[in-house]
Amino acid sequence: MRKIIHVDMDCFYVAIEQRDDPHLSNLPVAVGGSSERRGVIATANYEARKYGVHSAMPSGYALQLCPGLIIVKPKMQKYKDESKVIRRIFHDYTDLVEPLSLDEAYLDTTQSTQCYGSATWIAQAICKDILSKTGLTASAGVSTSKFLAKICSDWNKPNGIKVIGPGDEIDFIDKLPVKKLHGVGKVMTSKLESMDVFTCKELRKLELAKLVKQFGKQGKYLYDLCRGVDERKVSSDSVRKSISVENTFSNDIDSWQQCESALFELVSDLSRRIEAADSEQKIHKVYVKVKLANFTQHTAESISTGLDLKLLVALLKKLREQYPSPLRLLGVGVRFPEPRKMVYAKQMDIPF
Ligand code: DCP
Ligand code: MG
Numbered sequence: 554m555r556k557i558i559h560v561d562m563d564c565f566y567v568a569i570e571q572r573d574d575p576h577l578s579n580l581p582v583a584v585g586g587s588s589e590r591r592g593v594i595a596t597a598n599y600e601a602r603k604y605g606v607h608s609a610m611p612s613g614y615a616l617q618l619c620p621g622l623i624i625v626k627p628k629m630q631k632y633k634d635e636s637k638v639i640r641r642i643f644h645d646y647t648d649l650v651e652p653l654s655l656d657e658a659y660l661d662t663t664q665s666t667q668c669y670g671s672a673t674w675i676a677q678a679i680c681k682d683i684l685s686k687t688g689l690t691a692s693a694g695v696s697t698s699k700f701l702a703k704i705c706s707d708w709n710k711p712n713g714i715k716v717i718g719p720g721d722e723i724d725f726i727d728k729l730p731v732k733k734l735h736g737v738g739k740v741m742t743s744k745l746e747s748m749d750v751f752t753c754k755e756l757r758k759l760e761l762a763k764l765v766k767q768f769g770k771q772g773k774y775l776y777d778l779c780r781g782v783d784e785r786k787v788s789s790d791s792v793r794k795s796i797s798v799e800n801t802f803s804n805d806i807d808s809w810q811q812c813e814s815a816l817f818e819l820v821s822d823l824s825r826r827i828e829a830a831d832s833e834q835k836i837h838k839v840y841v842k843v844k845l846a847n848f849t850q851h852t853a854e855s856i857s858t859g860l861d862l863k864l865l866v867a868l869l870k871k872l873r874e875q876y877p878s879p880l881r882l883l884g885v886g887v888r889f890p891e892p893r894k895m896v897y898a899k900q901m902d903i904p905f
Contacts, residue, residue: 554719556663556672557787559694559702560679562639562656563711566632567598568689570625581606582623588613595627599711609821632656633828635687642682646675651787654829657706659699661787673716680714697722698783704733722781727754734778736771740803744768753779769881771801796830797842797886798822805846805879812880816841816869817862819885824860827887834889836860841868844882851876860887 562568566584571577581601586592594615597606604619616622636655643650646668649661660679668674676693683691690712694705697719708715717725730752732742744767750756756779764772777783798819806812827836839861840854853868865885 554663555661555697556665557696557699557702558660558662558672558676558679559699559706560639560643560658560660560676560683560691561693561706561710562683563690563692564596564598565635565656565689566596566627567625569631569635570628571598572688573631577623577625580623581619581621582625583612583615584625584627585612585615587624587626588616592624594624597622629828635689636829638687639683639691642679642686645682646679649787649789651789652829654825659702659787673714676714676716680712698781699785699787700735700778700783701725701781703735704729726779726781727752729753731756731775731779734775736774738803741768741771744803768803769801771803793830793834793889794891795886795888796823796826797840797884798826799842799882799884801844801882802880805881806883807879809873812869812873812883813866815880815883816865816885819883820860820862820865823885823887827860836887837890838888839865839868840886840888841865841872842882842884842886843869843872843876843880845876846879846881848881849876850882854888 567582570584571582579600581598581604583594583597583601583606585594592612594606594608594610594612596608597615601619601622606615606619606622612624615624632655640650640652640658643658643660647660647662647665650658652658662672662675665675668678672695676695680691680693683689692706692710692712693714694702694708695714695716696702696705701717701722705715705717731737731745731750734753745756748759750759756775761773761776764776766772768775800815800819806815836858837856838854839857840852842850842852844850851872853872855864855868857864
């Protein structure tokens with residue numbers, strides 16, 4: 554039995570801006586690019602969310618929805634510094650910390666002895682430490698797997714904790730709407746609903762073969778999650794060989810416009826993942842990966858020291874020209890150089 558905690562800061566960028574500028578309190582605030590420069594919203598506080606403003610929305614549209622919205626320019630270095638403080642707090646409770654972005658991480662506290670080994674108390678202590686060291690609130694989910702811990706951290710947001718202990722998983726999953734499962738977007742939700750599947754309990758009635766036929770690899774993932782099966786470990790690898798993100802489409806995509814906008818979305822995800830890894834390692838290569846409707850997989854890569862969007866578009870174009878059939882999956886990633894092996898002095902002929 555594992556004890557997994559998922560911690561996620563509340564309205565992270567905006568909360569920092571509001572903490573640092575009292576003029577912003579009680580107002581609808583977002584952090585993002587300016588509407589004149591076709592910027593997008595990075596995040597918005599709850600006052601602004603009431604108007605429908607959300608992450609990744611064009612700032613111009615956000616202002617139409619919420620005319621009083623104050624849009625503050627992002628100050629990434631400040632957010633990174635806060636993120637470091639939060640990570641240090643996580644490491645006070647366990648070495649097994651897997652950051653997902655600047656403001657969220659999984660923690661495996663199965664072996665932790667702090668707070669008498671209670672994951673619930675550890676989660677409470679972490680939120681308390683975060684508040685006292687940063688003045689910001691966090692929410693946490695505590696359960697026996699990553700996917701349940703993540704759903705839980707969202708359950709009582711903001712500034713809330715939810716726990717699903719061992720033995721209570723299936724009761725909770727039974728009532729869970731399928732759209733709450735990570736990776737189940739609008740298209741998949743409506744497909745499942747057309748099959749009369751609204752909750753995970755109903756999802757469990759579908760046979761594996763049927764789910765795989767409908768959704769490919771995602772089908773197996775759904776089959777497992779609605780049974781509470783999620784063996785993914787909390788991985789705190791400090792030396793990584795690569796970081797990548799990918800998306801399996803509910804319906805294969807084919808037009809260049811669809812492919813390009815899917816790539817843009819993935820690149821923005823990937824850049825947050827890289828930032829979250831906060832690694833000292835320098836990017837060495839970038840690559841684009843496609844899986845075609847016939848399940849064959851192809852990759853195009855190039856040497857690059859950064860996440861160069863133009864280059865990634867060119868790599869995607871190359872793959873589309875070579876393999877002009879519909880895409881099941883698109884992925885994008887960066888590779889880091891192999892860490893240099895230690896060379897022992899005795900094996901070398903070193904002059905004085
Ligand atoms: N972010 C971004 N672009 C996105 C989504 C998020 O730049 N498309 C940034 C801004 C967020 C931060 O990442 O503050 C964390 O993302 P979350 O999804 O955790 O959102 P918030 O912390 O802002 O709000 P919540 O209280 O819902 O967690
Ligand atoms: Mg957050």
